[in-house]
Amino acid sequence: MNVLLTNARKRSLKGLTLIELVVVLAILVALVGLVLAFFPGLLSKASKSTSASSIQDVARAVSINFTTSQTYGTGYDSLLTVGGTTYGSLTTAVQAQVLAATVAVGDDTALATLGLTSLRPLTATATDATFNVSGPAAPIVGGTSKALTITSAPVITSLLGNYTPGLVPTYYVVGVGKGASVVGTGQILQDAPVRAGANALENPTTSYQRYGLVFLVDTVSGARTGHFLGGVAFTATGIATAESNLQQYYGN
Secondary structure, eight states: OHHHHHHHHHHHHHHHHHHHHHHHHHHHHHHHHHHHHHHHHHHHHHHHHHHHHHHHHHHHHHHHHHHHHSOOOOOEEEEEETTSOBOTTSOHHHHTTEEEEEOOTTHHHHHHHTTOOEEEEEOOOSSOSSSSOBOOOEEOOTTTOEEEEEOOHHHHHHHHTTOOOOEEEEEEEEEOOTTSTTBSTTSSBSSOOBOOOSSGGGOTTTSOOBEEEEEEEEEETTEEEEEEEEEEEEETTEEEOHHHHHHHHTTO
8 A cells, every 4th residue: 555655646746846847947938038028128237337337446546546656547548540540449439429639739748747648559450359459658749649539528528527627628538458557467457447348339359348538638727737537438329427327227
C-alpha cells in the first residue's frame, strides 16, 4: 500500500511540476513583453540620469583641481580635426549648435589664467569616434588657433544660470579625453569617462561620447577674463547640460 501511494504521489508531483513550468514560462513571456514595450523609454531615462550625474562629477572634479592646483587642466580635446574644421563624429544636432572659431588675441591669455594652454585635435577613424582619437597637444595661440564655440542660446542660458556675462562673450567647449592633464594615475580623474548613450546614434564607435567642459571668455572692466561655466554631454539631440538632462528625465 505504501509503495502504491508513493508511486501515485510521484506521478502527481511530476504532473504538477510540468504544469507549474508551463505557468512560469507563460508569466515570463508576458513580463518580457511588458519590459520590451517600455524598454526604449527606460533606457533613455537611465541615460539622462547617469549623464546628469556624470556631468556634475566631471565639473566638480576640475573645480576641485583648480582649488588645489590653480588650474582647470589643459590638453583637452578640441573637438576639431587638424586644420580647424568641425569634427565629423559629433552628432548632427551638436554640430548645429557649435562653430569652429579662431581664438582671439587676448582670449588665449584669459584661458591660460584658468590653466587651459593647449588643445588636442582629433583624428577621424572609421570605427572609433571616442577612445583613441586624441592627437598631440598644440598650444593655444590667439589669432591662429582654432577652437569650438557654443552658439546655441538655450544651451548658453542653461550654463550661465544667474551669471550675467560681460561684453563680447565667447563660449569655448572642449572634450575631456584621456590626454587631458587632469586624467590619469595620481590626477583628479583616474580615467576619462565615456557616456552611456540612449540609442544607436550615441554609440561611442560612431559619435564622440566623452563629456565636455565649457569656458566663457568675456570683457570685464576692459579686460578679457576667463570663467569656468560647467560640464556638458554630446547627445543625438544636441549639447546637454546637467539641468537639461534632469528636465528631460522628469518630463519638463
